Amino acid sequence: MIIDKIKxxxxxxxxxxxxxxxxxxxxxxxxxxxxxxxxxSSNSINRFRTFLQLPLxxxxxxxxxxxxxxRYIDLGxxxxxxxxxxxxxxxxxxxxLGYLYRSTGSWIYAAKxxxxxxxxxxxxxxxxxxxxxxxxxxxxxxxxxxEDGGKPDRLIIGLEYTTTPGRNYPLPILxxxxxxxxxxxxxxxxxxxNIRYKFNDVSHVQxxxxxxxxxxxxxxxxxxxxxxxxxxxxxxxxxxxxYEHYITDHIMYYxxxxxxxxxxxxxxxxxxxxxxxxxxxxxFYFRTGIKFKI
Numbered sequence: 001m002i003i004d005k006i007k008x009x010x011x012x013x014x015x016x017x018x019x020x021x022x023x024x025x026x027x028x029x030x031x032x033x034x035x036x037x038x039x040x041s042s043n044s045i046n047r048f049r050t051f052l053q054l055p056l057x058x059x060x061x062x063x064x065x066x067x068x069x070x071r072y073i074d075l076g077x078x079x080x081x082x083x084x085x086x087x088x089x090x091x092x093x094x095x096x097l098g099y100l101y102r103s104t105g106s107w108i109y110a111a112k113x114x115x116x117x118x119x120x121x122x123x124x125x126x127x128x129x130x131x132x133x134x135x136x137x138x139x140x141x142x143x144x145x146x147e148d149g150g151k152p153d154r155l156i157i158g159l160e161y162t163t164t165p166g167r168n169y170p171l172p173i174l175x176x177x178x179x180x181x182x183x184x185x186x187x188x189x190x191x192x193x194n195i196r197y198k199f200n201d202v203s204h205v206q207x208x209x210x211x212x213x214x215x216x217x218x219x220x221x222x223x224x225x226x227x228x229x230x231x232x233x234x235x236x237x238x239x240x241x242x243y244e245h246y247i248t249d250h251i252m253y254y255x256x257x258x259x260x261x262x263x264x265x266x267x268x269x270x271x272x273x274x275x276x277x278x279x280x281x282x283x284f285y286f287r288t289g290i291k292f293k294i
Contacts, residue, residue: 028053032289034212036236036260040281043265044076045234047214049289055100065098065112073214075232080278082224090216090232092118096133108139119217120232128165128217128230128270135160137173153178156189164215165231166272194242202246208256209239212285222267229267229275237262238285247290255288 034047051069058064071092077084096114103109114133117125137158142150158173175189186195194208213235222229240258247253265279 027051027291027293029292030289032287034285034287036283036285038265038279038281038283040283041279042076042078043080043279044074044078045265046074046076048072061102061104063098063100063102065096065100067096067098067114069094071214073216077278080276082222082276086122086220087120087218087222087232090118090120090214092116092214092216094118094133098135106140106142108137108141110137110139111135112137118215119219121219123219126217126219129219130163131215132163133160134162135173143177143179151178151180165270166268204244206242206244207240208242208258209237209261210258212236212238218267224267224276227275228269230270232267232278234263234265236260236264236285240285250293252291252293253289254291256286258285258287259283260285 029050029052031050032048034045034049036045038044049069049071051067053065053067055063055065069092073090073092075084075087075089077087094114094116096112098110098112100108100110112133112135114135116131116133117129118131119125119129121129135158137156139157140155143152143154154175154177156173156175159170160173161170173190175187177185177187179185183198184196185198187193191211192208193210194206196204196206198204213233215231215233217231218229238258238260240256242254242256244252244254260282263280263282265277266274267276267278268274
């Protein structure tokens, strides 16, 4: 059966498919909604996101992982000093292809290439709408070895490089997961650090500190106070609480409520120089969705 085939791939095989700084994931499919109300400025953000990833074993311990993602971000720019007719929303469409080799021991080696279109899509596509991504991973997975009485854990070390304007250097990827009690686990790393408690097999809660962001090219650019804005981006650091509930063995509902510790929402040029600050105040953050997991 399909589910049995997927199980045989192992959870860590699917860590490849989330691009940029999004947390490594065992999800095969996800659909979610996010809202950042920015009550102080009335410049809200609503994001709809879905992604799919499919692992394919072509040789023993060798996998190809095909992935795709779509995001629609409603910008809600109601309190800015520039026209917004061409900047009511931005979208991101991406595809990726990964390769993974699992050794006979605990180590896994992986690489991935991806391409994105991220823009306000007001005119025909330009070169600035395209972003290319490359990742390298080394993973030590000891989450399945419970018979020796040890504490299951997983270490991920890697590098990611993207052609995002103004970022001409690779970013490190570091993630460590550990189960230190039958009902408690923690994760340390970027973009997410958390501690999770399991009430039972279907209901979990967690406290977390995480990073969320988006970036998009502005087709045609925007002139503001004599300066040219070429892209729009948001990077926020937030802390909060989350609830997860398994509807079935493989389908999970989740909901997170948080508050932004740092909020950097701006128009910039391609050298990452700030042109206009849309919002930099703390605000609430809500995210909810459904995942299909192993």
